[in-house]
Amino acid sequence: MNTLSRRKLITAGLAATAGVSGLAVAARMADRHGLIPPDCGGIYGLGHTLTYASHRILTANSLAREFPRSEISKTPYANGKPPKDAEFKHLEAGGFADWRIAIEGLVARPASLSLADLKAHSSRSQITQLACEEGWSFIAEWTGVPLAEVLNAAGILPQARYVLYYSIQRNWLGSVDMADAMHPQTLLTYGMNGGELPVGHGGPLRLRVPRQLGYKSVKFINRLKVTDNLDELPKGKSYSWYAGI
Numbered sequence: 001m002n003t004l005s006r007r008k009l010i011t012a013g014l015a016a017t018a019g020v021s022g023l024a025v026a027a028r029m030a031d032r033h034g035l036i037p038p039d040c041g042g043i044y045g046l047g048h049t050l051t052y053a054s055h056r057i058l059t060a061n062s063l064a065r066e067f068p069r070s071e072i073s074k075t076p077y078a079n080g081k082p083p084k085d086a087e088f089k090h091l092e093a094g095g096f097a098d099w100r101i102a103i104e105g106l107v108a109r110p111a112s113l114s115l116a117d118l119k120a121h122s123s124r125s126q127i128t129q130l131a132c133e134e135g136w137s138f139i140a141e142w143t144g145v146p147l148a149e150v151l152n153a154a155g156i157l158p159q160a161r162y163v164l165y166y167s168i169q170r171n172w173l174g175s176v177d178m179a180d181a182m183h184p185q186t187l188l189t190y191g192m193n194g195g196e197l198p199v200g201h202g203g204p205l206r207l208r209v210p211r212q213l214g215y216k217s218v219k220f221i222n223r224l225k226v227t228d229n230l231d232e233l234p235k236g237k238s239y240s241w242y243a244g245i
């Protein structure tokens with residue numbers, strides 16, 4: 001199906017979902033509010049789009065569930081191995097004092113921030129669940145600075161639509177729209193369960209996006225880029241781009 005007829009189908013679906021009175025209204029709404037995800041094509045595209053669009057229409061500002069301290073998992077599962085390369089080992093040996101995260105792209109004041117710089121911002125702690133698409137999950141207390149605060153300090157330009165986040169593990173590139181980037185529970189996370197964030201869980205720094213599945217919470221992040229497009233995303237990825245829960 002070509003992109004044009006896909007868009008027509010999507011906006012027809014949106015008209016039904018949102019209960020608005022006509023296709024023209026739905027099409028305008030979809031365009032204006034950016035309700036078409038990057039993986040709108042392909043056999044799962046319509047489903048991805050309707051999920052994304054309806055979440056954005058119905059629950060744009062909703063909060064992920066937060067749990068009482070008593071529900072924190074005793075043995076949280078660390079998925080995969082921390083990076084083994086010399087650069088990471090060197091940074092780890094130095095207590096990550098030299099870890100930096102670059103803030104780039106559509107911002108007025110690009111920056112390079114250390115963990116100490118991040119900790120100088122206001123911190124937020126929240127007890128949320130990390131759920132993997134494979135079916136397992138755990139609950140932990142996560143501490144960090146809201147991404148919104150760091151982005152606001154850098155001065156987001158009006159064209160901004162997405163934030164890309166890069167890991168020292170090159171094959172892990174994450175991205176969210178501005179609704180999730182600016183959401184109060186989206187944290188640049190440096191602490192877990194009262195201590196430093198362990199390397200098993202992405203220490204010294206990961207982005208926690210608690211309104212989406214675990215694979216959007218990329219570990220070992222060292223660069224953020226505010227953009228107006230997602231051209232850098234690898235093509236033909238199997239996970240859906242939007243993984244709202």
Ligand SMILES: Nc1nc2c(c(=O)[nH]1)N[C@H]1C(S)=C(S)[C@@H](COP(=O)(O)O)O[C@H]1N2
Pocket residue numbers: 077078079080130131132133167169172200201202213214215216217218219220
């Ligand atoms: N850099 C990096 N980030 C990553 C992953 C990874 O392997 N490398 N795995 C993802 C997946 S699929 C999940 S479910 C969670 C797991 O987080 P955990 O290791 O804290 O359990 O991290 C996500 N972020």
Ligand SMILES: [Mo]
Pocket residue numbers: 131132133134214215
């Ligand atoms: Mo996962």
